[in-house]
Amino acid sequence: MSDGIDRIAGGDQGDEGAVEAVRAANTALYDAFETGDIDLMTAVWLDDSAVETVTCVHPGWAPLHGTGPVLRSWSMIMANTSYIQFVLTDVTVSVSGDTAVVTCGENMLTGLPSTPADPSPGLAGGHAVATNVFRRTSSGWRLWVHHASPVLATQEADG
């Protein structure tokens, strides 16, 4: 996973270390997907607790809630993905207290499913945007919310 354009918005003053740690946690999400590593994916997310319930919205999906359903969805998606590579663009990080919000463009290169007629169908590109909310814990920044959605309009963000 390689980062493209990078932009840091906000961040606690004097807390640049937190911003960097959040960026690393965000990268780990996409590394886990690229490598199909469910153990790393599990480590990326918060454990369900009495306080936080994790939420995941895949592009075009309804929300999933709770560690079990969210990790099962990732297992299913990763099992059905032969190849995927991400280039993240316009990464913004906003840290406030023990919560961090990351937004980024997800630029994907995926392997097309092979068929008997076309055993080497090549690659396809895709683009989505994601909001990832992290919570600071005693074991580092963990993912509380992932919401990804397709970009349909051609408008440019002017912010």
Added chain:
Amino acid sequence: MSDGIDRIAGGDQGDEGAVEAVRAANTALYDAFETGDIDLMTAVWLDDSAVETVTCVHPGWAPLHGTGPVLRSWSMIMANTSYIQFVLTDVTVSVSGDTAVVTCGENMLTGLPSTPADPSPGLAGGHAVATNVFRRTSSGWRLWVHHASPVLATQEADG
């Protein structure tokens, strides 16, 4: 704006008041849109600060960052919406410290644009899902992140 099915996930123990206050702040977002009230919409959102930068993802759009671009987008959308009514479903609220995450289904009834050939074209329905992140401030819960996206798949959330 009327609420449909309601589900509360998590919430600080003994902090049911916070959950109710977050639900009211979430309702205010949709009330502002329904009534085209830019003053209420402004009051719903955090002011930009050194710490938090607000983020808004409209369905199919790239992210907007900062109070100015976000509120301008709402002004434009509301000016181009003759009629809209929301029924929110599957509302979940997760409060952790000074941050709250709300997810909900946005079921919309909108007025179709009239044309000379069809001056009364009637209404259209739509469905999206939203993640709304609120921050507790001295003036109540204010919106930090709004991410809404179309639901394309027919899969049901199993969480």
